[in-house]
Amino acid sequence: MKKLPQNLSPKHFEWGCATSSFQIEGGNFEGGRVASIWDDFCAQPGRIKDASDGTVACDHFHRYADDVKLIADLGFKHYRFSIAWARVVNADNSVNMAGIDFYSRLLDELEKHRITPNATLFHWDLPSHLEDGWLNRDTAYRFADYAALIAEHLGDRLPRVATLNEPWCSAFLGYDLGVFAPGHTNRTSSLSAAHHLMLAHGLGIQAWRSRLSKTSLGIVLNPELCDPLTSQPEDVQAAKMAEYERNDSFLNPLFAREWPSVLLDQMGSRLSDRQAGDLEITAQPLDFIGLNYYTRSIAKAPSSPEDAKRGYTFVPPDAADATDTTKQLTDIGWEIYPEGLKRVVNNLTQNWPLPPIWITENGAADNTPVVNGSCDDDLRCAYIEQHLNKMSALIAEGTDIRGYYVWSLLDNFEWAHGYSQRFGIVHVDFETQVRIQKKSASMIKALLISRL
Numbered sequence: 001m002k003k004l005p006q007n008l009s010p011k012h013f014e015w016g017c018a019t020s021s022f023q024i025e026g027g028n029f030e031g032g033r034v035a036s037i038w039d040d041f042c043a044q045p046g047r048i049k050d051a052s053d054g055t056v057a058c059d060h061f062h063r064y065a066d067d068v069k070l071i072a073d074l075g076f077k078h079y080r081f082s083i084a085w086a087r088v089v090n091a092d093n094s095v096n097m098a099g100i101d102f103y104s105r106l107l108d109e110l111e112k113h114r115i116t117p118n119a120t121l122f123h124w125d126l127p128s129h130l131e132d133g134w135l136n137r138d139t140a141y142r143f144a145d146y147a148a149l150i151a152e153h154l155g156d157r158l159p160r161v162a163t164l165n166e167p168w169c170s171a172f173l174g175y176d177l178g179v180f181a182p183g184h185t186n187r188t189s190s191l192s193a194a195h196h197l198m199l200a201h202g203l204g205i206q207a208w209r210s211r212l213s214k215t216s217l218g219i220v221l222n223p224e225l226c227d228p229l230t231s232q233p234e235d236v237q238a239a240k241m242a243e244y245e246r247n248d249s250f251l252n253p254l255f256a257r258e259w260p261s262v263l264l265d266q267m268g269s270r271l272s273d274r275q276a277g278d279l280e281i282t283a284q285p286l287d288f289i290g291l292n293y294y295t296r297s298i299a300k301a302p303s304s305p306e307d308a309k310r311g312y313t314f315v316p317p318d319a320a321d322a323t324d325t326t327k328q329l330t331d332i333g334w335e336i337y338p339e340g341l342k343r344v345v346n347n348l349t350q351n352w353p354l355p356p357i358w359i360t361e362n363g364a365a366d367n368t369p370v371v372n373g374s375c376d377d378d379l380r381c382a383y384i385e386q387h388l389n390k391m392s393a394l395i396a397e398g399t400d401i402r403g404y405y406v407w408s409l410l411d412n413f414e415w416a417h418g419y420s421q422r423f424g425i426v427h428v429d430f431e432t433q434v435r436i437q438k439k440s441a442s443m444i445k446a447l448l449i450s451r452l
């Protein structure tokens, strides 16, 4: 891409890059940080593909000043990051000022380079000592305490704040499929976790707003676009069930003051976790919604008793429609499907009263190595360009999208994939911590600088 479409010009459109605390910070045993469920999960054999952990990650905890300089050098004026709850709150619920100080120094650097922070309060690194994690209603109230504490200590420097990142992943990958921390495999538990996450979101918004009324507050979701494998009614129904789970579990409590009705009978004994008045809390008015988009999924009628509980079976993209040789996958195996961005955003705006939208994550795993000092990540360049074109088309059609954040600034700890999948526009050598800007970084820089 040589030139940005006019409606994505950084003059009137927010351009940023995104990261999250556990994936880049490291310094996990420094500054009084308490353990998080991801530290514990990494310590369990077999959980992380390359048996790695987040102890050092990108060493951003020590290198944050240089990293902010890098963000500025790339031409970004906005930076999305998350605050690690485990770094700023002690086990007795008191504030850890050393942790606050870290984020305050990060904000100083951003300010110095005139980069506007876009903070997320929870990007999955839940303090381990919160008993039973998201299965415990009390965790939602502890989240509200944490939100209040950030509002009090850092809030006047944070113009935009999201409560949660992708609660679907915390709830369903963490408590049903067991591939994310804490690694449970219980369907009813995951529905309960989803509810407590949404309760935490609502309580967090209330706690923040009662202290600071001017902050733009929202939540970040990863809405699902799920297509059926065939047009058979069983497959069509399965795709619907996947979308109910992934979308309605969160959009209903946010915008409709309803439980996701098709999931009610899956909740079993944990139905009672949902108490009268909860939906008034979850449906707080929002200033924005962040949407993360990477790919779509394909579903067919459930093919195992376990999947029968969920109502669908996912079909890996290389197996779905294997005859389509034009289908391209990223290195992590996700289908490249830019049209999905348009389809999913249109589905949402047609069905829900959404506030203004920010695309808070979009990007590709492209493991192209560094050769002679440069990294020609052509797949990522093409991926970003295709998605920018779709976003531009959405805006041209009248959709209120106000910003785009590329995932990610740096190669980092990609959860259960460890360091085996690289999403950065900047390459990180995890032995030396040397950062090298990839071709995608140069492409974005050229697009942004030419419009400043």
Ligand code: FCB
Pocket (backbone or CB within 6 Å): 020, 023, 165, 166, 169, 222, 292, 361, 407, 414, 415, 423
């Ligand atoms: C999203 C996560 C982010 C990163 C990307 C690849 O689901 O929010 O942390 O792992 O996927």
